[in-house]
Amino acid sequence: MELVRIFDLPKPTLYAIHYDNEAQDEYHRLLAIWNDPEHLYTFFSENEADLTWYGIDPGTAALETYDLAGEMETAIQNACQEGYEDIGLSLQMLFKPLNNNETSTDVELQRTKAKWKWLRFYDVRIGSNCFVITGGAIKLTLEMKERPHTLNELSKIERVIDYLKDQGLYDPYDFEMLEF
Amino acid sequence: MTVKNLDKKLKALAKSSSKQALDASQWRKDNRDWLRKSFEISIHVLAAIKARGWNQKQLAEAMGVSQQQVSKIVKGKENFTLQTIAALENILERKLIQTSLAPAPQVKVIERTKSPHDIFTTSVKEVFESNSQKITSGGAPKEQVQWTNKAPSYLKVA
Numbered sequence: 094m095e096l097v098r099i100f101d102l103p104k105p106t107l108y109a110i111h112y113d114n115e116a117q118d119e120y121h122r123l124l125a126i127w128n129d130p131e132h133l134y135t136f137f138s139e140n141e142a143d144l145t146w147y148g149i150d151p152g153t154a155a156l157e158t159y160d161l162a163g164e165m166e167t168a169i170q171n172a173c174q175e176g177y178e179d180i181g182l183s184l185q186m187l188f189k190p191l192n193n194n195e196t197s198t199d200v201e202l203q204r205t206k207a208k209w210k211w212l213r214f215y216d217v218r219i220g221s222n223c224f225v226i227t228g229g230a231i232k233l234t235l236e237m238k239e240r241p242h243t244l245n246e247l248s249k250i251e252r253v254i255d256y257l258k259d260q261g262l263y264d265p266y267d268f269e270m271l272e273f
Numbered sequence: 274m275t276v277k278n279l280d281k282k283l284k285a286l287a288k289s290s291s292k293q294a295l296d297a298s299q300w301r302k303d304n305r306d307w308l309r310k311s312f313e314i315s316i317h318v319l320a321a322i323k324a325r326g327w328n329q330k331q332l333a334e335a336m337g338v339s340q341q342q343v344s345k346i347v348k349g350k351e352n353f354t355l356q357t358i359a360a361l362e363n364i365l366e367r368k369l370i371q372t373s374l375a376p377a378p379q380v381k382v383i384e385r386t387k388s389p390h391d392i393f394t395t396s397v398k399e400v401f402e403s404n405s406q407k408i409t410s411g412g413a414p415k416e417q418v419q420w421t422n423k424a425p426s427y428l429k430v431a
Contacts, residue, residue, distance in 0.1 A: 096287040108287055121294035128301060128308075130315035130349040138323070152316045159312050163305065166298070220279050260286055262279065 094256055096225065100173040106184055107173050108219075109226035110253055120214070123229040127162035127212065130155055136231060140240075143233035158212065158231065165209040185222045191215065191250075202254050215246050217253055219262055227253040312349040314358070314369050319347055321365040335364045 097118040099107040109120035116122070126132045137144060137151035137158075144154055172184045190196070191204040205224060207214040214229040228249045230242055237243040301308065322332055333343040345351045346361075362369050 096283070098283075098287045098289055101289060105283065105287070108283070117291060117294050121290065121298065124301075125297065128312075128349070130312050131319060131347045134316055134319045152320050155316055156313060159309065166302075219283075223279075223283075260282070262282055262286075 094253070096260075099226075100170070103174065106223050107169070107226070108224065110228075110249075110256075118226075119228050120226050123214065124162060124166055127158055127231075130159070133158050140231075140233055143240075146233075157210075161209045161212050165207070165212060165214075169207065169214075183222055184224055188214075188216055188218065188224050202257060204250050204254075213246075215250055217250065217257065219257060225253060225257065307352060308349065310370075311351055311353065314353060314361075315347050315349040315351075317367065317369050318361060318365065321367055322347075325365075332364070336360055 094113060095111045095118075097109050097111050097120075098105040099109055099118070099120050107120070109118040111118040117125070133155035134151055137154040141151055144151065147154065149157070168187060169184070172187055187207045188205040189208065190200070191206045195203070200218075203218040205216045205218050207216065211231050211233055212229070213232050214226050216224040216226045218224050228246045230246050232240075232243050234240055234243070237247050318332075322329065329343045329347065330340055333340045336343070346353075346357075351357070358369050
């Protein structure tokens with residue numbers, strides 16, 4: 094796997110993992126499939142039972158996902174470009190702890206998520222307002238472990254944390270000295 | 274590890290986003306207006322294919338186009354012509370787009386009794402006089418202004 098800078102300016106704050114078996118990094122790969130009607134319609138048709146709670150058909154869910162993905166992309170882009178200057182939304186406001194019981198950001202290599210209704214980007218926070226996207230999913234169930242595709246995202250997060258540690262982007266002792 | 278060191282390590286380790294990914298993202302943004310409509314049509318086509326128990330190859334054959342063309346349609350990247358939409362509608366027996374042609378607007382000729390300039394100066398005059406009365410109610414001499422309803426000379430057509 095490789096680390097990719099998503100936005101270079103004004104300062105790189107968002108990174109994504111490019112897995113060896115994928116054509117592009119996770120940020121751009123997910124946005125591409127969330128803009129793909131065929132992929133979305135197939136996904137929602139296969140998971141139609143999970144849409145019962147929402148009371149919509151696969152076609153409507155696909156179209157809503159397309160709109161959500163557009164909103165999400167714009168918000169993340171704005172947060173990267175404006176948030177750094179503290180004049181707008183910051184990434185830290187969009188990327189919340191994955192564990193709903195965690196309220197503090199003072200957690201080493203914290204597992205986080207950006208959430209837009211059922212859309213998720215999963216990430217690891219490596220510093221103040223600095224995140225690495227590990228993957229993402231359409232989460233229609235309460236728990237990630239309830240479906241194989243979301244369960245897989247949990248294991249991807251753990252693999253990325255190991256990778257970040259291997260690359261020296263984590264040190265249990267020095268991490269406490271990060272200037273938050 | 275300080276933030277500075279972390280930045281340095283990230284800079285050394287991370288590569289830039291691929292040009293292809295950045296271009297695709299920009300293209301989506303630039304063309305979002307029509308891409309959304311194309312997306313919506315794709316969903317209708319996919320639902321119709323599913324309802325008929327067809328696959329994309331069968332749709333391509335029915336339309337007399339290549340499978341690549343159908344693939345483009347269901348990927349939401351087709352800037353449809355009316356001809357393609359009509360062909361799809363006929364084959365799938367469902368409306369994909371609806372036009373709402375309202376009756377052509379009727380042009381009503383209004384005969385102006387006052388020019389826009391007249392209307393403007395009259396309004397200004399009314400406001401000015403109203404304010405002037407308020408200001409001069411204490412006894413100060415009321416300013417006399419001669420207002421004309423005629424358009425200024427530079428607006429006159431010879």
